[in-house]
Amino acid sequence: MIELIGLTKRYGSFTAVNGVDLTVPRGELFGFLGPNGAGKTTTMRMIAGILRPTAGTVRIAGIDLATDPVGAKSVLGFIPDRPFIYEKLTGAEFLRFVAGLFGQDGPSVERRSRELLAVFDLEDWRDELVESYSHGMRQKLIIASAFVHRPDVIVVDEPMVGLDPRAARTLKDLFREYTHRGHTIMMSTHTLEVAETMCDRIAIMHGGRIRACGTMDELRADAVAGAEGLETIFLRLTGDRAVRELLGVLDA
Amino acid sequence: MSTSGEVLDALDGSAPASPPRVATPLFAQVRLLLSPKWLTFRARVRRGERGHRARSVALLLLGAAFWAGIFVLIDKLLAYFKGVPEIGPLLAGKVLGTLLVGFFSILMLSNVVSALSSFFLARDLDLAAAAPADWLAVYTAKLVETAIASSWMVGLMAVPILAAYGVVFGGGPLFPLIALAAIIPYFILPAVLGSALTLLLVNVFPARRTRDILSVIAIFAAAGVVLMIRLMRPERLARPEGFRSLVEFVAVLKAPASPWLPSEWSQHAIMSWLQGPVDPLPFYLLWSTAAAAVALGAALHYRLYPLGFSKAQESSRTIASAGGLSAIARAVLGRLSVRRRELVLKELRVFFRDTTQWSQLILLAVLLVVYVFNIKFLPITDTSVGVLLRNLIPFVNLLVAGFVLASIAARFIFPGVSLEGRTFWLLRASPLDVGDLLWAKYWVGTLPLLVLALLIVSVTDALLHVDAFILGVSVTTILLMTLALAAMALCFGTIFPQFETENAAQIPTSFGGLVFMMSAVVVIGAVVFFEARPVYNYLSARMYALAGTAPQRPRPSGSVADMVIGFGLAGTVCVAATVIPLKLAFRRLALIERA
Numbered sequence: 001m002i003e004l005i006g007l008t009k010r011y012g013s014f015t016a017v018n019g020v021d022l023t024v025p026r027g028e029l030f031g032f033l034g035p036n037g038a039g040k041t042t043t044m045r046m047i048a049g050i051l052r053p054t055a056g057t058v059r060i061a062g063i064d065l066a067t068d069p070v071g072a073k074s075v076l077g078f079i080p081d082r083p084f085i086y087e088k089l090t091g092a093e094f095l096r097f098v099a100g101l102f103g104q105d106g107p108s109v110e111r112r113s114r115e116l117l118a119v120f121d122l123e124d125w126r127d128e129l130v131e132s133y134s135h136g137m138r139q140k141l142i143i144a145s146a147f148v149h150r151p152d153v154i155v156v157d158e159p160m161v162g163l164d165p166r167a168a169r170t171l172k173d174l175f176r177e178y179t180h181r182g183h184t185i186m187m188s189t190h191t192l193e194v195a196e197t198m199c200d201r202i203a204i205m206h207g208g209r210i211r212a213c214g215t216m217d218e219l220r221a222d223a224v225a226g227a228e229g230l231e232t233i234f235l236r237l238t239g240d241r242a243v244r245e246l247l248g249v250l251d252a
Numbered sequence: 253m254s255t256s257g258e259v260l261d262a263l264d265g266s267a268p269a270s271p272p273r274v275a276t277p278l279f280a281q282v283r284l285l286l287s288p289k290w291l292t293f294r295a296r297v298r299r300g301e302r303g304h305r306a307r308s309v310a311l312l313l314l315g316a317a318f319w320a321g322i323f324v325l326i327d328k329l330l331a332y333f334k335g336v337p338e339i340g341p342l343l344a345g346k347v348l349g350t351l352l353v354g355f356f357s358i359l360m361l362s363n364v365v366s367a368l369s370s371f372f373l374a375r376d377l378d379l380a381a382a383a384p385a386d387w388l389a390v391y392t393a394k395l396v397e398t399a400i401a402s403s404w405m406v407g408l409m410a411v412p413i414l415a416a417y418g419v420v421f422g423g424g425p426l427f428p429l430i431a432l433a434a435i436i437p438y439f440i441l442p443a444v445l446g447s448a449l450t451l452l453l454v455n456v457f458p459a460r461r462t463r464d465i466l467s468v469i470a471i472f473a474a475a476g477v478v479l480m481i482r483l484m485r486p487e488r489l490a491r492p493e494g495f496r497s498l499v500e501f502v503a504v505l506k507a508p509a510s511p512w513l514p515s516e517w518s519q520h521a522i523m524s525w526l527q528g529p530v531d532p533l534p535f536y537l538l539w540s541t542a543a544a545a546v547a548l549g550a551a552l553h554y555r556l557y558p559l560g561f562s563k564a565q566e567s568s569r570t571i572a573s574a575g576g577l578s579a580i581a582r583a584v585l586g587r588l589s590v591r592r593r594e595l596v597l598k599e600l601r602v603f604f605r606d607t608t609q610w611s612q613l614i615l616l617a618v619l620l621v622v623y624v625f626n627i628k629f630l631p632i633t634d635t636s637v638g639v640l641l642r643n644l645i646p647f648v649n650l651l652v653a654g655f656v657l658a659s660i661a662a663r664f665i666f667p668g669v670s671l672e673g674r675t676f677w678l679l680r681a682s683p684l685d686v687g688d689l690l691w692a693k694y695w696v697g698t699l700p701l702l703v704l705a706l707l708i709v710s711v712t713d714a715l716l717h718v719d720a721f722i723l724g725v726s727v728t729t730i731l732l733m734t735l736a737l738a739a740m741a742l743c744f745g746t747i748f749p750q751f752e753t754e755n756a757a758q759i760p761t762s763f764g765g766l767v768f769m770m771s772a773v774v775v776i777g778a779v780v781f782f783e784a785r786p787v788y789n790y791l792s793a794r795m796y797a798l799a800g801t802a803p804q805r806p807r808p809s810g811s812v813a814d815m816v817i818g819f820g821l822a823g824t825v826c827v828a829a830t831v832i833p834l835k836l837a838f839r840r841l842a843l844i845e846r847a
Contacts, residue, residue, distance in 0.1 A: 048677075048680070048681040049681055050676075050680040050681055051845050070684075072683075073682060073683035078677070078681035080677050082674075084673075084674035084677070085675055085678070086598065086602060086675055088602045088606055089601060089602070093601065096594065097594050097597075097598050098678070098682070100590050100594025100595075101591060101679070101682035101683070101684050102682060102683060103589075103590050103683070104590065105590045105593075
């Protein structure tokens with residue numbers, strides 16, 4: 001469903017994403033890990049069509065994003081890491097607007113909006129302006145908006161940030177159920193436990209490149225990590241320099 | 253690899269204890285609290301110098317030209333006044349007093365609005381509130397920030413004006429210091445008063461509601477001032493023959509207009525230095541009042557700020573009830589595609605729910621009234637020259653109307669793309685055609701502008717009883733010009749977006765806004781220039797016909813050709829200024845990336 005071929009993004013002399021090749025098949029929940037500045041968000045935003053790649057190809061459901069952006073985006077839902085939305089729209093109006101952007105309206109959109117707002121405990125807030133929502137409520141509204149047009153593929157950047165435990169649990173269940181129904185989710189996260197327990201496959205990105213990719217068992221085998229958890233594999237692949245630096249600062 | 257135990261050991265054991273806290277002097281604390289603003293400003297200037305040298309040079313040149321223009325204008329006016337015995341110096345003082353009163357009202361309004369941002373809504377406030385900073389240091393730093401943010405523009409305007417007074421009346425080398433001594437407390441007072449008023453309001457209303465209330469108050473106040481000045485017909489005061497005697501006129505000029513206003517003290521301080529004898533009383537009044545105001549403002553801040561700041565952090569639930577409006581809009585927009593309809597609805601909702609945006613419509617209404625008022629009171633007779641003037645004025649007025657429309661387009665259409673700012677990800681990630689977005693932005697902004705333009709032209713033409721030809725020319729021209737100005741505003745707003753701005757009202761005053769206004773003036777000028785010849789031919793023929801005389805020169809044989817060429821060129825300019833900017837905006841919008 002998602003295919004990346006030689007995906008590259010450069011900002012001047014700095015290469016944020018360097019020749020990423022990746023395929024995420026239908027029905028898979030794929031996790032994207034990496035330290036801050038690894039290039040995860042840039043990759044996600046290129047897949048969503050927000051950033052233009054310097055080189056390489058993005059295909060969504062077999063549609064080339066560069067040659068048919070409208071076709072590729074119509075099967076995609078994107079959830080950004082920062083919940084910036086129109087402050088002067090209500091929750092219900094925002095969902096209707098997003099459905100409209102995907103060319104959908106009518107009673108089915110109204111019904112889905114109500115259901116999604118109920119799933120995320122936002123029913124009581126449906127007619128309130130977004131400006132009075134908390135950070136977590138905005139995040140929940142954006143997540144709801146990514147589902148309102150029933151996309152085949154969802155790309156989600158740091159989904160758990162700002163969510164309370166109940167909403168986080170709801171989201172995990174929703175993601176699992178969604179992939180069981182044959183849809184595809186690509187998710188970046190810093191929460192290793194989430195990636196370890198939820199994802200079918202995981203890629204670890206560092207310095208703009210994919211350092212490792214596979215199931216948990218495959219990652220353990222690659223990292224010669226025995227029965228160790230994802231945290232140990234992650235630190236081994238991305239370096240534990242940060243922890244040593246922290247000690248150095250405290251000792252100084 | 254280090255363990256969390258090692259990290260904790262380092263915290264508890266080997267790392268030295270934090271040094272004991274030493275009380276920092278007030279001034280150092282104020283400087284520290286203001287340093288992020290200063291450093292941000294410096295970084296912006298340096299970045300601007302590196303990246304956009306041509307832009308900085310253009311801005312500097314424009315600023316210098318503006319200063320020079322004001323200086324020359326005031327200098328000529330004062331030189332003329334100086335030549336008039338008895339009344340001249342009094343008039344010069346009166347003009348300065350009027351300017352300072354006007355500036356004072358602007359300063360009061362902008363300080364109230366700025367104080368709300370700097371004391372209650374700024375992003376750095378959490379940090380300052382959580383830090384062990386002295387309350388007086390926070391008050392002083394925020395007061396300085398408010399004063400600078402609201403006064404810099406008035407300060408820049410005042411420089412050439414005061415310089416002209418100093419030059420014409422021979423202020424001498426000490427005059428800049430005297431002017432500073434008279435002006436600094438004049439700036440401090442509205443800052444303290446504005447901050448205090450905002451503090452009181454925030455303690456009554458939630459901060460976000462206060463912002464809405466203040467926007468409406470500010471707009472109503474500005475509209476009221478404009479209307480009041482216009483309805484007083486100040487041009488009559490420039491005609492002393494309207495007074496019963498010269499003594500009465502001089503008495504009016506000598507009397508202080510508002511003895512309790514600091515602007516009057518500043519004016520008196522400056523004029524007493526320039527014309528003698530030097531009076532220390534206004535300086536004393538200015539500085540002692542400013543000092544007392546700061547002390548009282550600080551006491552009020554100490555009592556009320558903690559509660560007000562806490563209230564400002566609370567968000568109120570704002571229910572939007574637009575069901576009826578939505579249903580009507582949906583019915584009206586029913587024939588549009590789903591995407592375009594939702595985009596138009598979104599634009600309308602965002603506009604009418606943002607008090608800072610819709611309240612500007614009040615100012616527009618006032619502008620319209622003043623415009624029509626000016627036309628209504630034009631002293632035009634029914635002679636043949638009067639008829640010529642009646643028909644010439646609507647044509648010349650196209651320049652003024654065009655400029656007014658360009659200013660409105662700068663305020664409402666130019667910021668359209670910038671206002672998408674942080675939500676741009678949503679439009680980019682959706683299967684939205686860039687053309688649909690531009691279409692919605694263009695027509696939502698252009699239709700009201702068209703209504704306003706046609707209203708201005710048709711009402712003024714009706715008041716002047718112009719003939720059908722001139723009515724047709726002015727209506728068609730303003731129609732085409734409006735379409736062009738709206739397209740240009742959208743185009744320049746897309747080419748020079750201000751995505752990171754916190755204040756939408758500042759977007760039109762950016763570099764892109766300036767470039768748009770300059771380009772708009774060129775297009776308006778070109779259209780009127782091309783139409784001037786055919787309109788002149790027509791009007792001169794009409795005037796001779798009315799006077800019952802044959803023209804001294806024969807009517808040019810190519811007058812039909814003149815009309816075709818003139819109106820054709822004007823039309824071409826309008827069409828080109830509509831199509832090319834829209835195409836450029838389309839291309840640019842497709843390339844915009846927001847990381």
